[in-house]
Amino acid sequence: MTASTKTYSTMRKEWKLFADHGMIQPVYQPIVEMTSGRIVGYEVLSRAFDAEGKSVDLATLFALAHSALELEALDARMLTGCLQGVALQARPDVRFFINIMPQSLVTSEVTGLLSELVTACGRQARLVFEVNERSADPLDSHWDTLLSPLRALSAEVAIDDVGSGYAGLNRTVEMAPNWIKMDIGLVRGIDTNPMKAAMVASIVTFASRLGSLRVIAEGIETRAEYETLMELGIHYGQGYVFGRPLPALLAGSHVDLPSCVVSGRRQVDYARYGPILAEFVLRLVSSAEAAEAAMQEAPWYISQVVHFDVVDIFRVPGDRNGRALRLGSEEGGTRELPPLPEACLSRLLVGLECVAQGTDAVGDFLQLPECQSSVLVPLWTRGVLHGILYAGYRDPARVRAEAISVLRGFCAVMSVEFARQERLAGSI
Numbered sequence: 508m509t510a511s512t513k514t515y516s517t518m519r520k521e522w523k524l525f526a527d528h529g530m531i532q533p534v535y536q537p538i539v540e541m542t543s544g545r546i547v548g549y550e551v552l553s554r555a556f557d558a559e560g561k562s563v564d565l566a567t568l569f570a571l572a573h574s575a576l577e578l579e580a581l582d583a584r585m586l587t588g589c590l591q592g593v594a595l596q597a598r599p600d601v602r603f604f605i606n607i608m609p610q611s612l613v614t615s616e617v618t619g620l621l622s623e624l625v626t627a628c629g630r631q632a633r634l635v636f637e638v639n640e641r642s643a644d645p646l647d648s649h650w651d652t653l654l655s656p657l658r659a660l661s662a663e664v665a666i667d668d669v670g671s672g673y674a675g676l677n678r679t680v681e682m683a684p685n686w687i688k689m690d691i692g693l694v695r696g697i698d699t700n701p702m703k704a705a706m707v708a709s710i711v712t713f714a715s716r717l718g719s720l721r722v723i724a725e726g727i728e729t730r731a732e733y734e735t736l737m738e739l740g741i742h743y744g745q746g747y748v749f750g751r752p753l754p755a756l757l758a759g760s761h762v763d764l765p766s767c768v769v770s771g772r773r774q775v776d777y778a779r780y781g782p783i784l785a786e787f788v789l790r791l792v793s794s795a796e797a798a799e800a801a802m803q804e805a806p807w808y809i810s811q812v813v814h815f816d817v818v819d820i821f822r823v824p825g826d827r828n829g830r831a832l833r834l835g836s837e838e839g840g841t842r843e844l845p846p847l848p849e850a851c852l853s854r855l856l857v858g859l860e861c862v863a864q865g866t867d868a869v870g871d872f873l874q875l876p877e878c879q880s881s882v883l884v885p886l887w888t889r890g891v892l893h894g895i896l897y898a899g900y901r902d903p904a905r906v907r908a909e910a911i912s913v914l915r916g917f918c919a920v921m922s923v924e925f926a927r928q929e930r931l932a933g934s935i
Contacts (some may be wrong), residue, residue: 520576528558531585533592534752537762538604538723538745541737542902544761548635550725550745552752563657582611583620592623596756597632604635604665604686609653618656625660634662635686646808648680665723669710680717687714692724694746698731704739711740730765738814757825775909780812784916789926798924809917813910815898817878821923823892847872848865851883855895858887860911865903879903886922893925 523667527567535549555563572581584608593603611617623633636657654664665686679687689710697703707724714720724736727746737746749762787808789800801808806818863872865879873881874881879897883890898917900906 514828515574518571522571522575522577524555525555525563525568526577526580530556530560531588532556532754533589534754535592535596535756536744536745536752538602539749539762541733541742541744541764546601546757546760546762547743548604548633548754550604550606550752552606553585553588559855560657578608579611579614579617581852582608583617586611586617586621587624590621590628591934593632593634594624594628597628598756600760601633601756602633602663604637606637606667607657611637612653612656621656625662629898634660636662637665637667637688639667642708650678654682676920679713680721684720685769686721686723686800688723688725688737688745689741692723694726694732694736695728696732696879698729698735704735707736707739717741733765741785743925745778754817754920774812775907775913776812780913780916783808783811784920787917788920791920801920803923806914806920807915809896811912813898813913815910816901817875817897817899819875819897821833821884821895821897823894845874847883855883855885855887858885858892860884860915862906862911863924864906875899877901880905882906882911882914882916884911886918886925888922888926891926896921 532554534552534554536552537546538548538628539546554647555568557563563637566768569578569581572578573820586605589603589605593605593812593910597603599796604748607621625632628634636653657664663685664877665688666682666684667688668690669679669687687710689707693703693707697707713723721743722741723743723745724741727733727736727744727748729748732746733744733748749763750757785824787801787805791798802820804821809815809818847855847861854861861872861883863881872883875897877898879901880903881897884898896914898906898910898914
């Protein structure tokens with residue numbers, strides 16, 4: 508029998524039985540830096556057990572407490588267990604994320620208990636309290652008033668389940684949190700759902716514009732989800748792919764990351780490759796003005812298909828006094844292509860690309876300062892090197908063969924246009 512089919516009388520009796528004889532145990536799930544695997548914190552979760560030691564589903568337990576009008580009492584009990592656990596294991600190098608119901612913050616009993624428990628944890632404990640904005644909709648209190656007890660304890664605030672559809676991001680501005688945790692529904696299957704990816708990208712952009720707001724994706728279970736979130740700019744993650752909730756903290760300061768940082772499946776959007784390349788070609792052949800504009804916008808076209816962090820186009824060394832227009836940059840302006848080793852230049856002169864993964868000592872060229880792995884693809888026709896396409900990542904070991912194949916397609920089209928422009932320039 509589920510909680511939804513039980514009578515209120517039965518549910519209240521079951522709650523009383525749990526309240527008198529049940530047990531709540533804290534467990535700890537790591538929150539990690541996505542690029543390095545460094546553990547930045549732990550979410551302190553609760554596991555419930557009945558008088559016989561059998562596991563009790565938390566959703567059922569909350570329903571029982573609600574039937575007995577004891578939600579605040581259950582929240583206080585969970586807070587006590589979580590903070591007592593933190594007091595025993597607190598470390599200054601990690602934060603502890605603890606859930607709390609906004610309704611509990613309007614009761615003096617809970618806020619008083621919270622103050623006592625936080626004091627008992629000591630200064631070493633770095634606490635982040637997670638609140639769910641949708642559960643506070645019926646409350647009359649303003650968020651600055653509601654959250655003031657937490658901030659008075661020098662704790663940080665996180666909003667849970669952002670993007671679940673219950674409230675807009677304007678609520679996030681009102682709450683002024685330090686962290687936001689994306690709803691697990693957005694993360695699940697994001698590698699195959701463009702709509703979810705677009706929403707996550709908008710949340711990342713939103714957070715970056717606020718400056719100090721940090722985003723955590725929770726519920727990451729697969730390597731493909733992890734890779735996609737990395738490409739979308741998520742810096743922190745939580746989920747089974749990093750570690751399950753355990754009764755104690757992990758011994759080390761890092762977790763093992765999935766073996767492959769980026770798979771070809773998400774690095775290249777092949778569904779868009781044909782249409783984007785066709786549009787690019789049409790602009791090149793339509794008119795001289797359109798061709799010039801298309802060449803300026805070439806990095807944008809490429810970024811729609813291949814997800815590099817930096818895309819630049821350079822003239823061959825020696826042209827424009829060794830400097831090159833950074834096509835597609837907002838500033839316009841120019842930048843210098845770093846000196847190329849002879850072996851690298853020799854490959855480009857015969858139409859072959861050069862790759863630097865940032866972890867290889869042999870064959871690497873000097874990369875642009877913001878990149879740790881990159882590829883140079885020649886704009887080359889009939890033995891003539893017209894220019895060089897530079898595409899790079901901020902992280903090492905991210906260049907894949909399927910991305911290079913797409914870059915070659917764009918370079919082949921651009922090479923023809925470069926050759927045409929140079930012929931016209933030579934005939935003047």
